Amino acid sequence: MTDNLPGIEEATQLATSEEPQLQVGSKRQAMLFSAGIFVLALAAALLQNTRRPAQDVAMLFDSGAYIMSAKYVLTAFHNFAHGMAFDAAVKSVGETLMLNGPVLPGLGAIYFGLIAREPSLIDMRAPIVLQAILHAISASMLALVGWRFTGGRAIGLSAGILLAVWPSAVIGAGRFLTETISTLFISAVMLSASHLARERKESQLRLSSPAAFIFGATAALLALTKAALAPGVVLTVAAIFLLLLLSKVEKRSFIAALLSSIVGVFLVLAPWLMFTKIASGEFCLTPKRLPTLNMSAGLNPETDGLSALPETPMVTMYSENDGPSAVAYALYTLNPGDFYGRMARKPLRLFQYPWNDCRLDFLGIPVIVQVIAHQILVVFGFFGLLAYVSLPLSFAQRKTTAPSTLNETPADNAMLGEQPHPELNRASLVFSDTSMTNPATAEPQVINSLIIGMASLAIVCGHFAYLPFVADARYGFTAMPSLILLGMWCISGQLKQRISKTSLIRLGIAATFIIVAFSLRDDVWRSLFATSTEAMIASTVSLGALLLFIGCLMAVRTLLGAGKSNATAKVLAFTASYLALTIVLAASMMGKESPYDWESRLADGQELVRIVELPKSASFETAYVLVNLKGDWRSAHLKVNNQTVDAVPVSLLHLTGNPILSNDYRTFGYILKTGTDGIDQWRAFSIPPELLKPGAQNTISIYSQKGETAFASLTGSTIFSDSKKQPNTSDTYAPSIGIFSPTNLCRMPLLSEPRLREKMPKSVARAACVRKVEGSVSQDLSETPGTQFGQYHLFLLAGSGDKFGSREKKESTPSIQVKAFNPIYVNVKAEPVQTRGGVKPEDNASTYNGGCLLPENGFAAPYLRVTLTGEIDCASKVSCKISLDDLRLMQAPIDLACSPARIDGTGKRKFRAQAIALASTVDPKSALAMIKISSDLVPLSVSNLRLELQPFSAPELNLSRKSWF
Numbered sequence: 001m002t003d004n005l006p007g008i009e010e011a012t013q014l015a016t017s018e019e020p021q022l023q024v025g026s027k028r029q030a031m032l033f034s035a036g037i038f039v040l041a042l043a044a045a046l047l048q049n050t051r052r053p054a055q056d057v058a059m060l061f062d063s064g065a066y067i068m069s070a071k072y073v074l075t076a077f078h079n080f081a082h083g084m085a086f087d088a089a090v091k092s093v094g095e096t097l098m099l100n101g102p103v104l105p106g107l108g109a110i111y112f113g114l115i116a117r118e119p120s121l122i123d124m125r126a127p128i129v130l131q132a133i134l135h136a137i138s139a140s141m142l143a144l145v146g147w148r149f150t151g152g153r154a155i156g157l158s159a160g161i162l163l164a165v166w167p168s169a170v171i172g173a174g175r176f177l178t179e180t181i182s183t184l185f186i187s188a189v190m191l192s193a194s195h196l197a198r199e200r201k202e203s204q205l206r207l208s209s210p211a212a213f214i215f216g217a218t219a220a221l222l223a224l225t226k227a228a229l230a231p232g233v234v235l236t237v238a239a240i241f242l243l244l245l246l247s248k249v250e251k252r253s254f255i256a257a258l259l260s261s262i263v264g265v266f267l268v269l270a271p272w273l274m275f276t277k278i279a280s281g282e283f284c285l286t287p288k289r290l291p292t293l294n295m296s297a298g299l300n301p302e303t304d305g306l307s308a309l310p311e312t313p314m315v316t317m318y319s320e321n322d323g324p325s326a327v328a329y330a331l332y333t334l335n336p337g338d339f340y341g342r343m344a345r346k347p348l349r350l351f352q353y354p355w356n357d358c359r360l361d362f363l364g365i366p367v368i369v370q371v372i373a374h375q376i377l378v379v380f381g382f383f384g385l386l387a388y389v390s391l392p393l394s395f396a397q398r399k400t401t402a403p404s405t406l407n408e409t410p411a412d413n414a415m416l417g418e419q420p421h422p423e424l425n426r427a428s429l430v431f432s433d434t435s436m437t438n439p440a441t442a443e444p445q446v447i448n449s450l451i452i453g454m455a456s457l458a459i460v461c462g463h464f465a466y467l468p469f470v471a472d473a474r475y476g477f478t479a480m481p482s483l484i485l486l487g488m489w490c491i492s493g494q495l496k497q498r499i500s501k502t503s504l505i506r507l508g509i510a511a512t513f514i515i516v517a518f519s520l521r522d523d524v525w526r527s528l529f530a531t532s533t534e535a536m537i538a539s540t541v542s543l544g545a546l547l548l549f550i551g552c553l554m555a556v557r558t559l560l561g562a563g564k565s566n567a568t569a570k571v572l573a574f575t576a577s578y579l580a581l582t583i584v585l586a587a588s589m590m591g592k593e594s595p596y597d598w599e600s601r602l603a604d605g606q607e608l609v610r611i612v613e614l615p616k617s618a619s620f621e622t623a624y625v626l627v628n629l630k631g632d633w634r635s636a637h638l639k640v641n642n643q644t645v646d647a648v649p650v651s652l653l654h655l656t657g658n659p660i661l662s663n664d665y666r667t668f669g670y671i672l673k674t675g676t677d678g679i680d681q682w683r684a685f686s687i688p689p690e691l692l693k694p695g696a697q698n699t700i701s702i703y704s705q706k707g708e709t710a711f712a713s714l715t716g717s718t719i720f721s722d723s724k725k726q727p728n729t730s731d732t733y734a735p736s737i738g739i740f741s742p743t744n745l746c747r748m749p750l751l752s753e754p755r756l757r758e759k760m761p762k763s764v765a766r767a768a769c770v771r772k773v774e775g776s777v778s779q780d781l782s783e784t785p786g787t788q789f790g791q792y793h794l795f796l797l798a799g800s801g802d803k804f805g806s807r808e809k810k811e812s813t814p815s816i817q818v819k820a821f822n823p824i825y826v827n828v829k830a831e832p833v834q835t836r837g838g839v840k841p842e843d844n845a846s847t848y849n850g851g852c853l854l855p856e857n858g859f860a861a862p863y864l865r866v867t868l869t870g871e872i873d874c875a876s877k878v879s880c881k882i883s884l885d886d887l888r889l890m891q892a893p894i895d896l897a898c899s900p901a902r903i904d905g906t907g908k909r910k911f912r913a914q915a916i917a918l919a920s921t922v923d924p925k926s927a928l929a930m931i932k933i934s935s936d937l938v939p940l941s942v943s944n945l946r947l948e949l950q951p952f953s954a955p956e957l958n959l960s961r962k963s964w965f
Contacts, residue, residue, distance in 0.1 A: 232462010
């Protein structure tokens with residue numbers, strides 16, 4: 001008998017039927033639990049989001065735009081109340097509401113009007129309270145949905161508890177965005193849908209018209225709030241009414257419920273349609289959030305569908321008049337295979353990581369724990385989805401004894417009592433050789449459970465509408481309520497009216513295999529098998545496929561049973577899940593999210609060398625060595641042709657004339673609390689052109705000095721090797737130079753990588769890279785386990801304006817003439833030392849902090865050479881740091897690369913340190929220079945500090961990039 005059960009045989013042997021699950025039988029008890037969950041969710045949201053770190057980022061991204069939309073709506077209401085014409089009031093907010101939708105701005109305007117406060121971007125406490133209330137309502141409603149989903153069992157209420165304290169849900173409620181209110185509407189849709197089946201009278205199902213009305217209204221509100229989810233909403237409504245049609249529903253009752261739903265939809269959409277007609281001259285069912293721009297960015301082959309600031313030419317060439325469908329077709333025909341691969345990578349971007357783009361801890365819980373918990377929830381939600389989809393096939397069982405009446409309880413029939421979901425027992429009332437779930441004879445509470453599952457499935461599937469757009473964790477977040485419910489469904493099915501530890505352990509092991517298959521693809525496997533790009537991809541996909549095979553097989557056998565029964569369900573479930581996950585894993589290997597494949601640490605006695613051959617006709621005016629360093633990159637040193645270059649690496653931020661790119665690093669350095677240099681970027685050494693040897697081999701090596709305690713590493717990538725049919729076609733990839741992707745930076749909470757994988761010129765792949773260890777040469781480019789072949793991200797950029805490279809197309813950019821400017825001198829004053837408790841600070845402090853306001857006329861040229869001079873008196877080496885800051889909102893200070901960064905010697909001595917700054921990175925009206933000098937020993941005395949500002953013009957790095965080697 002046990003071979004034919006859909007659960008695990010061991011589960012029935014470990015427990016007895018005298019161990020039932022906890023029941024919450026009355027609605028009053030469930031409502032009390034729901035009220036408690038409301039209080040819990042409200043407290044968690046307020047405790048988390050009223051802290052200073054959360055308030056600092058509360059206005060980020062679209063949050064500020066929605067606040068301003070609410071302000072415009074409130075102003076329009078005020079103007080209309082004081083005599084403004086209705087059409088004029090509507091048109092005054094037409095543009096902002098056509099973009100942001102009417103729901104959240106309208107609710108915000110009502111809320112601010114009730115509390116008599118004006119919406120403000122400076123003080124975000126009021127919208128934080130509103131979002132906390134919406135989050136609490138959503139959690140309490142989801143608890144009731146879970147309670148009805150699991151047939152009145154207590155485990156269903158845990159769905160609300162989970163959402164109440166889920167980090168991404170609570171942190172997301174700290175910003176005035178549509179995600180929180182969307183989860184509320186999703187919970188409301190499922191809660192109202194779970195009341196549609198009212199009773200079964202004379203074997204015919206009767207529906208509730210009030211519940212249908214609320215169902216239609218909330219579905220319409222969800223579509224207005226999240227236009228991209230509108231297809232998912234339509235799918236949800238269609239699937240639910242189709243299920244009701246299969247449930248032997250009374251025709252009159254069905255028509256009444258259908259009409260009630262239509263009325264609910266009409267009452268929500270009618271005012272919006274009238275508004276759009278007046279505001280834009282045409283009817284629009286949903287807001288238009290720049291669909292063409294978002295579609296072109298999401299399908300952009302230059303960025304692999306990830307956002308970029310500034311956008312690439314492929315995106316800017318389209319306008320909203322072109323239409324999203326035309327853009328999609330054009331980018332599809334460009335390369336259909338690449339198009340399908342890009343779409344296959346999007347589900348991972350939606351669900352792999354939690355929505356926490358500012359990397360905030362949750363009441364002390366670090367980000368890494370949030371990532372692990374999120375991935376476990378998503379995988380268990382996937383298991384629940386798998387189990388639910390298998391329902392029509394998985395519950396076919398051999399008949400034992402037929403019931404004598406339709407009201408026979410599960411205890412009266414062993415077959416029914418052993419189903420993994422006892423709430424579906426009343427649906428299994430067809431007795432022949434097998435018994436299967438049959439909605440036509442199911443009780444109303446069973447139909448409502450099936451409706452919730454159907455709605456959860458449809459909403460999850462509806463999120464695939466984001467695939468043509470820029471998919472990230474924020475857009476996948478609104479699937480969390482459905483995934484939580486499906487996860488609870490999965491766990492409740494394994495409890496089987498009793499505790500079954502074995503099944504839960506097996507599911508946990510299966511989830512671990514699946515998570516590992518996707519989590520280690522960027523680290524361990526890329527390092528172990530980095531002999532070539534083809535070998536790396538083949539080995540990674542093979543090992544990942546093996547882990548996915550084990551994980552999917554364990555999950556299916558646990559969910560659907562290990563016996564010989566349910567063979568069709570098991571084969572279909574395993575095949576579908578395994579193929580889908582393997583395709584996503586294989587496609588992700590070709591994405592641009594990971595711009596490097598391995599790292600090589602700078603260690604004592606080791607040099608990382610690149611050997612390039614320059615053409616005989618080359619003559620250089622400018623030369624840079626670009627390196628992609630990780631860790632303490634300032635500890636790296638450079639040799640060119642065995643001659644040490646007396647220079648420190650400078651962040652690319654200071655060498656690019658693109659103000660958008662430099663502003664991106666400053667803004668996100670402030671948001672992530674890493675500073676500008678804490679975000680991964682290229683570093684550059686400026687080298688004397690006379691060190692290079694045209695017509696000969698040149699060696700460029702990176703190393704660290706002996707005894708250096710700082711950790712730094714150089715990244716590298718494999719190469720696509722030559723083929724027999726196409727010789728000399730090898731190429732390699734490296735992090736992009738001019739692309740900053742906020743999506744890539746924020747989607748991976750444990751990394752700080754805003755760049756994308758970019759194909760390098762052919763001349764790069766032809767160079768040779770080796771690793772010197774104590775004088776011996778190794779082809780293995782890293783000391784990490786495995787063998788790493790390919791290219792260091794250590795490149796020579798050399799050029800001489802339009803003279804260099806006669807075969808290249810002449811650029812239209814005019815040459816920049818160097819112009820002399822008079823230096824400007826500014827005295828540095830020590831900042832007052834803050835005291836605590838009235839305690840006087842010691843006079844022999846080991847750190848000196850000073851500052852000065854930079855004059856506006858110091859920014860008369862693209863670049864600024866900053867020279868700090870003064871006297872120090874200390875018994876050890878001294879570290880020197882110069883930062884530029886200003887008073888603009890949300891801008892991180894820029895730390896300049898001082899040369900030298902450490903001042904040698906002992907005793908009283910003069911010193912001089914220089915750095916280069918890009919003038920466009922700071923506001924000349926409020927620019928501050930902050931000086932910090934510190935030593936490991938005390939006392940430290942600093943005097944006669946003075947800054948010399950020398951404005952100058954010079955060819956920027958982008959203009960001199962004529963040839964890569």
